[in-house]
Amino acid sequence: WERSLDYIKKKPEIEEVILSGGEPLLNSDSKLERVLSDISNIKDENDKQKIKFKRVHTRVMTFNPFRITDDLVKILADYKINEIAFNVTHPSEITPDFEEAVGRIREGAGRYAPLLVTHTPLLRGVNDNTEILWELFSKAYKNNIKPYYLLHTMPHTPYADKQRVSVRDGIKLLKPLWRHKSHVALP
Helix, strand or coil: CHHHHHHHHHCCCCCEEEECCCCHHHCCHHHHHHHHHHHHCCECCCCCECCCEEEEEECHHHHCHHHCCHHHHHHHHHCCCCEEEEECCCHHHCCHHHHHHHHHHHHHHHHHCCEEEEEEECCCCCCCCHHHHHHHHHHHHHCCCEEEEEECCCCCCCCHHHHCCCHHHHHHHHHHHCCCCCHHHCC
């Protein structure tokens, strides 16, 4: 962690940090707060806060929305997290508990409530269907979550050959939604 902090300090062009991978919200509140404090305390050459934007990418909402506690929401607000990106694959993952957790984030963070977006991996046999995608996007948007990215598996990801949907096929899936559905509700 110290090496990462040193790297960030030495690179003047870095102004944003994304907590992602390894599921950042599975860390304890105290560890997460320490990480955010460390990031927030990095100063630029003018002794001002160097990191302007802090984002969290998480899948926790789909398997443990109860992780969004009042204490966690306070940490997110105190450190002014700019964005939380929820990794959501299927509309069935946006449960009433997920929706309640979103409400806790918005209400508890108040003025400093982060922008909420979805990142949706496009997976063969799971959501490679226009109707399923629209159900997912509209369900997110109804909860004031912006569908932001439609992700394609990377070539060297394990099992990618079994789940990959091509970019061309992804475009074909979205095309029927263009001009017929609210563009702001589409990634």
